[in-house]
Amino acid sequence: MIETKRLKEKLAGKIRFPEDISTKRTLIGAVVRSPIDHGEIRNIKIPEIPEDICLITASDIPGANKISVPGGSMPLLARKEVTYRGEAVLLAAGPDRETLDLFLEKIEIDYDPLPEWKYSEEKEETAGPARRIIKGDPVEALEQSAFKVESAFSTPLQRHLATPLLSVHVKTEGQKFTISSSTQWPTNVIQNCSAVTGVSRANFSIKLNPLGTPLDSKIWMPSLVAAQAALLAQKSRKPVSLSYSAEETLLCSPMRIPVRFHCEAGLDESGKLQALLMDFQIDTGSHAMLTSEILDRICIGTAGVYQCRNIKVTGLAYRSNKPPLGAFSGMGLSQAFFAVESLTDMLIARFIEQQKKDIERLIAEAVAAGDDNKLKSARTRTTTDPAIWRSRNFLIKGNTYLSGGKLMKSPPLDTVLEKLVSSSDFTRKHAAFSNALSKREKNGGSSFARKGIGLATAYMGSNFLRRERGLFSATVIGRLDKEGRLNLTTSSVPDNYALLKLWRQSAADILGIEESMVDISSDEENQIPLAGPATLSRNITVTTRLVSQACEQIKKRRFRDPLPLVVKKTYQNSSSRKWDTEKFAGHPFQELSWGGCVVEIEIDEMTFSPVVRKVWYSIDCGIILNRDSALAEVESETMQALGWCFNEDPERIRYWKLPGIDSLPEIHIDFTESSSRTANALGGIVLNTFPAAFRNALSQAAQSQFTSLPVRPEDIFTALEDR
Amino acid sequence: MNIICNVNGKEVAVETRPDKKLSAVLRDDLNLKGIRKGCGTGRCGSCLILLDDQLVASCLVPAFAARHKSIVTIEGFSQTKEFSDIVTGFKEAGVHLCSYCAPARVLSTAYMLRKHIMPTEEQINDIISSVQCRCSSFSHLKKGIIQASIHFSRRKDNG
Amino acid sequence: MAKLNRPPVIYSPTTIQDLLKIYHLNPDALIYAGGTGLLSGAEGDILHIRGSVINIAGVEELKKINRTDRYLELGASVPVSKVIDLGKSIVPEALYIALKQMGPPQIRNMATIGGNICRQANTMDIFPILHLHDCQVELRRFREYRSPRRFLKGSGSKWIPVSRLIDNDGKIIMESGEILTRIRIPNENWTFESYRKIDGPGSPLIFTALARLDKHILTDIRLSYSTVREKLIRNRDLEAEMIGRRVPFSGRDLTLLEGKLEAYFKGTGESSFTTARASALTIQFLEKISEPVDEGRV
Ligand SMILES: Cc1cc2nc3c(=O)[nH]c(=O)nc-3n(C[C@H](O)[C@H](O)[C@H](O)COP(=O)(O)OP(=O)(O)OC[C@H]3O[C@@H](n4cnc5c(N)ncnc54)[C@H](O)[C@@H]3O)c2cc1C
Numbered sequence A: 001m002i003e004t005k006r007l008k009e010k011l012a013g014k015i016r017f018p019e020d021i022s023t024k025r026t027l028i029g030a031v032v033r034s035p036i037d038h039g040e041i042r043n044i045k046i047p048e049i050p051e052d053i054c055l056i057t058a059s060d061i062p063g064a065n066k067i068s069v070p071g072g073s074m075p076l077l078a079r080k081e082v083t084y085r086g087e088a089v090l091l092a093a094g095p096d097r098e099t100l101d102l103f104l105e106k107i108e109i110d111y112d113p114l115p116e117w118k119y120s121e122e123k124e125e126t127a128g129p130a131r132r133i134i135k136g137d138p139v140e141a142l143e144q145s146a147f148k149v150e151s152a153f154s155t156p157l158q159r160h161l162a163t164p165l166l167s168v169h170v171k172t173e174g175q176k177f178t179i180s181s182s183t184q185w186p187t188n189v190i191q192n193c194s195a196v197t198g199v200s201r202a203n204f205s206i207k208l209n210p211l212g213t214p215l216d217s218k219i220w221m222p223s224l225v226a227a228q229a230a231l232l233a234q235k236s237r238k239p240v241s242l243s244y245s246a247e248e249t250l251l252c253s254p255m256r257i258p259v260r261f262h263c264e265a266g267l268d269e270s271g272k273l274q275a276l277l278m279d280f281q282i283d284t285g286s287h288a289m290l291t292s293e294i295l296d297r298i299c300i301g302t303a304g305v306y307q308c309r310n311i312k313v314t315g316l317a318y319r320s321n322k323p324p325l326g327a328f329s330g331m332g333l334s335q336a337f338f339a340v341e342s343l344t345d346m347l348i349a350r351f352i353e354q355q356k357k358d359i360e361r362l363i364a365e366a367v368a369a370g371d372d373n374k375l376k377s378a379r380t381r382t383t384t385d386p387a388i389w390r391s392r393n394f395l396i397k398g399n400t401y402l403s404g405g406k407l408m409k410s411p412p413l414d415t416v417l418e419k420l421v422s423s424s425d426f427t428r429k430h431a432a433f434s435n436a437l438s439k440r441e442k443n444g445g446s447s448f449a450r451k452g453i454g455l456a457t458a459y460m461g462s463n464f465l466r467r468e469r470g471l472f473s474a475t476v477i478g479r480l481d482k483e484g485r486l487n488l489t490t491s492s493v494p495d496n497y498a499l500l501k502l503w504r505q506s507a508a509d510i511l512g513i514e515e516s517m518v519d520i521s522s523d524e525e526n527q528i529p530l531a532g533p534a535t536l537s538r539n540i541t542v543t544t545r546l547v548s549q550a551c552e553q554i555k556k557r558r559f560r561d562p563l564p565l566v567v568k569k570t571y572q573n574s575s576s577r578k579w580d581t582e583k584f585a586g587h588p589f590q591e592l593s594w595g596g597c598v599v600e601i602e603i604d605e606m607t608f609s610p611v612v613r614k615v616w617y618s619i620d621c622g623i624i625l626n627r628d629s630a631l632a633e634v635e636s637e638t639m640q641a642l643g644w645c646f647n648e649d650p651e652r653i654r655y656w657k658l659p660g661i662d663s664l665p666e667i668h669i670d671f672t673e674s675s676s677r678t679a680n681a682l683g684g685i686v687l688n689t690f691p692a693a694f695r696n697a698l699s700q701a702a703q704s705q706f707t708s709l710p711v712r713p714e715d716i717f718t719a720l721e722d723r
Numbered sequence B: 001m002n003i004i005c006n007v008n009g010k011e012v013a014v015e016t017r018p019d020k021k022l023s024a025v026l027r028d029d030l031n032l033k034g035i036r037k038g039c040g041t042g043r044c045g046s047c048l049i050l051l052d053d054q055l056v057a058s059c060l061v062p063a064f065a066a067r068h069k070s071i072v073t074i075e076g077f078s079q080t081k082e083f084s085d086i087v088t089g090f091k092e093a094g095v096h097l098c099s100y101c102a103p104a105r106v107l108s109t110a111y112m113l114r115k116h117i118m119p120t121e122e123q124i125n126d127i128i129s130s131v132q133c134r135c136s137s138f139s140h141l142k143k144g145i146i147q148a149s150i151h152f153s154r155r156k157d158n159g
Numbered sequence C: 001m002a003k004l005n006r007p008p009v010i011y012s013p014t015t016i017q018d019l020l021k022i023y024h025l026n027p028d029a030l031i032y033a034g035g036t037g038l039l040s041g042a043e044g045d046i047l048h049i050r051g052s053v054i055n056i057a058g059v060e061e062l063k064k065i066n067r068t069d070r071y072l073e074l075g076a077s078v079p080v081s082k083v084i085d086l087g088k089s090i091v092p093e094a095l096y097i098a099l100k101q102m103g104p105p106q107i108r109n110m111a112t113i114g115g116n117i118c119r120q121a122n123t124m125d126i127f128p129i130l131h132l133h134d135c136q137v138e139l140r141r142f143r144e145y146r147s148p149r150r151f152l153k154g155s156g157s158k159w160i161p162v163s164r165l166i167d168n169d170g171k172i173i174m175e176s177g178e179i180l181t182r183i184r185i186p187n188e189n190w191t192f193e194s195y196r197k198i199d200g201p202g203s204p205l206i207f208t209a210l211a212r213l214d215k216h217i218l219t220d221i222r223l224s225y226s227t228v229r230e231k232l233i234r235n236r237d238l239e240a241e242m243i244g245r246r247v248p249f250s251g252r253d254l255t256l257l258e259g260k261l262e263a264y265f266k267g268t269g270e271s272s273f274t275t276a277r278a279s280a281l282t283i284q285f286l287e288k289i290s291e292p293v294d295e296g297r298v
Helices: A002-011 A097-104 A138-144 A186-197 A221-236 A246-252 A291-302 A333-369 A372-380 A386-393 A413-424 A426-443 A497-511 A538-557 A627-647 A685-702 A713-722 B022-029 B081-092 B102-115 B121-128 B138-157 C016-025 C080-086 C093-100 C105-110 C113-118 C127-132 C236-242 C251-267 C272-290
Strands: A027-033 A039-045 A054-056 A066-069 A072-075 A088-094 A108-113 A127-135 A147-155 A167-173 A176-181 A204-208 A240-243 A259-267 A273-285 A310-319 A451-461 A474-480 A486-490 A518-522 A565-571 A592-604 A609-620 A666-671 B002-007 B010-015 B048-051 B054-057 B070-072 C009-011 C030-032 C052-055 C065-067 C071-075 C136-146 C151-161 C179-186 C192-198 C205-214 C217-227
Touching (some): A002 A497, A002 B081, A002 B102, A027 A097, A027 A221, A027 A246, A054 A221, A066 A186, A088 A221, A138 A259, A138 A273, A147 A333, A167 A221, A176 A186, A204 A518, A221 A240, A273 A333, A291 A333, A333 A386, A333 A451, A333 A685, A386 A426, A413 A609, A413 A666, A426 A451, A486 A497, A497 A518, A538 A565, A592 A685, A685 A713, A713 C272, B081 B102, B102 B121, B121 B138, C016 C052, C016 C179, C065 C080, C080 C093, C080 C113, C093 C192, C093 C205, C113 C179, C127 C205, C205 C272, C217 C272, C236 C251, C251 C272
Parallel strands (some): A027 A240, A273 A310
Antiparallel strands (some): A027 A088, A054 A088, A066 A072, A127 A310, A167 A176, A474 A565, A592 A609, B048 B054, B048 B070, C065 C071, C071 C179, C192 C205
């Protein structure tokens, strides 16, 4: 019932966002931004400031002029150098937009343009974090390999939508600040507001507005916007509403980080993976925010899901004159798996090619020798295929991660793959499409449609690698009052009624109370000192667990201790799965989910566009908390992935279209709920598997290896022309 | 400029610049916050309203073009029985929408169902394209719209 | 930061006479039809419109739809969605398909036919269709006649083929103070009409085609292509070469035609990618008209 009421409110547009809040006294905030990509601020000419206008420059900031996350920071206002178009230079607030704009028009800022940052090894200013990990002797192993493949791959940046816009409302009462924000990371907002204003954390409280579908666009940016507004509120002693326009939101939002890979791999005679050498560079934008986390995740991901004794991974991040990049759901694993799963397919193709030649040779020899038995045995020999090869090379219990930690049990990859292959009929189709295409090329006719089928397998790791409290931990506070009402306070409240219902249900079940007696609220009073953001499935995996732990403890104590009873549960680094960021050693992920994807594609030979006809997934992400939401999530992530692979143009800031319902493929999903008794990450599995499966299918259909995303119709045309 | 129009059934007069976006007039001057601030190009659909019964993007409509017109926003529409039909339909189909785009989805669905009470697949797909958001699953939405259409026509049949 | 201007002066005529007169006196005013083609800026709460605006939405005459047995006549301010609502049996097939694909529904409700024709855009969705259908458009402007005896005021009206609306560079040419008021689409029986707009990633291409058959003889065919570089590519020689031929085309004929088309396209400076797309669409159309004709359609 609570859900129906909330659903009604939501559909009736009654849910409020920060930009909806306004009072008579509220000042409107604005940001003056750099119009150039890179330059030095030569001079700022400010006219006389009217009484009703509040203006802040970098030197007016009482606290630190920066926004920080564990492992990274960016300036709040540019002091001397601007490093991306749209970087904030000045803050201002006024009674209304018109008065404010009239004043701002009179401000003159002179810039000396500087050359755009181009990455090169010698230039220190463009250097970001880097990693180099070597396991075994990959160079020697590659040398010894019977089959080798070398290829470059690249993945593009992906933009967030403008909506919901970045906005915040800050209210002040004496030294106290109340911040209304749509943020994935409330404790980071408070931390940064406190740091820039120089006011103690205890003076800040936060009201959380819903997030929309942030997909990580609202990890650190809301902290920046909130800190800007807090400064204006502090100086003007008035409430401030700061709402970025669509243009500003698009300009400053982080984006999926672009990566360039150079990869080499080798197989032995029998097809076993011998060596894997993965070298990559990521563009972190002007400042590295969560870049080291993303870099490490890519390092781990590029090692793939296969046994290999000799691996070398080198990765580095370089700075460019784009806004700080990186936050887009998945945080690096999707790029990594695109590269390694594409490379794997190329390797397998080489191996199959050799197997075919061997068979032809054996047949020819048998014919020449007139040996019927030999001929028979040669004719019955089969080649491998991408599914069979994978199943022979999957990681198993006892293998180690790139970082050294041992896999404590075998991943459910075999089951995942088996289901996937049987539901999609992969093996038969792969062979049939190959045959049809080679016949077509031989005959020069076009009676067979250009079809391809591709496969990819991967995992998704929930939560962060870095185990700092401010990133990794989460807290739930349960309070049972005298009337038997339970209040659960969490560090963030998801905009997902299915999940809220689940928490409420689970609490009600444990305590044997009515669901309507359970309230869930966000931590508005700042009781939770530090917690990480709502991302990487942390709400589903971590908070769900904390809710039941808190309730179990209340259940135990409720007839012993006086009411109200307060229990606090915090999620911390587990002792059995330690991770050492410094040394890049240990167990990278607390929980993993596993999945595979098969994509069937046909090339439209009139438009040279890939038409994704059908997609199959097989996913093991532990318990499925809500099937409907899970199916919906897989579908919407598929469309995101399709946008990244084909439809979205990363160069166009404004007028690009998301893939629409007309490009929605038929999707089949198989959930395996066997491997874990907990709910693990579902978000991310699609983006980690679909792109490579898409590429692999398209490469089969065009009989040409594509190596960069997005694949453009022009690329497909060129590939077909070249044949 | 003084703009007189009918908003959600009531005559209103607003003093505003003629070139102010109607979406801003409705949000700021009339406090109708169910209209979201969106892309400003008419594409994302966050600011959809019914203007003389036609679905339009209010961010592209200047205030002067709304003179003497009738406007229905989600605030007005949510008072109707049709709104309940859509809520029920969406709920039955397990449609999950984010709070930002949800009102626009409802209004565009209503517009389409008023025009085509038994919509074809093409008509459903078309109306889905009126809102761009990364939150929803198209197939759930489609199911939701079909469910809503059943409730719509059932209520019409019952008078 | 949005630069604030003085608010524009708005004129809201209700008759064509008033409209023409106001425009005559304010030739720099912006004609505001549906307002969807103005791209007046996403930033801020104010649309960036300068000077004065003539809102033509109140002119009822411009919203009229008229049908005779010779033509379908659309007022310039008829919204795209209203034309779609007329249905397939009234609106020529290619136009119907094109209008249905134009933007999301909220845009089609606002956008007008006249606005679509008059917008200086890169690729034009409906212009090529009107062109192939030999449509006429009416342009009107205010005119004063001075005769010795009396002082006459009236409006100058002229009907021109739609093709004369654009110059060689594909720019819309209208005289100062001139308004597009009506569009006349002849009622002609085409056996086949085709419209394809490829506007996903990659360079966009619009292909429009009409063909008429009489007892397996191709009596008329018209083909047009719009790309980012060229608003309208039409090769009448190629059309003439096909007219009078018997369908189905033989495989050899198709290959020959394809070769000629490709050569022509390359000559216009289009990329081989666009050429390949255009040629594939054309061949598909020619194959379609070669299929056994459904008698009911002729
Ligand atoms: C999200 C979105 C999607 C779109 N998708 C498409 C699409 O798929 N295909 C497409 O073709 N267009 C598209 N457009 C562009 C635009 O909507 C159309 O071209 C539309 O038909 C313009 O009509 P309008 O009535 O809105 O014109 P307006 O914007 O009012 O006017 C456009 C221009 O024409 C002039 N004008 C208008 N009427 C007359 C007249 N009677 N006489 C003289 N001059 C006149 C105006 O002064 C102005 O310069 C899209 C726009 C948006 C915002």
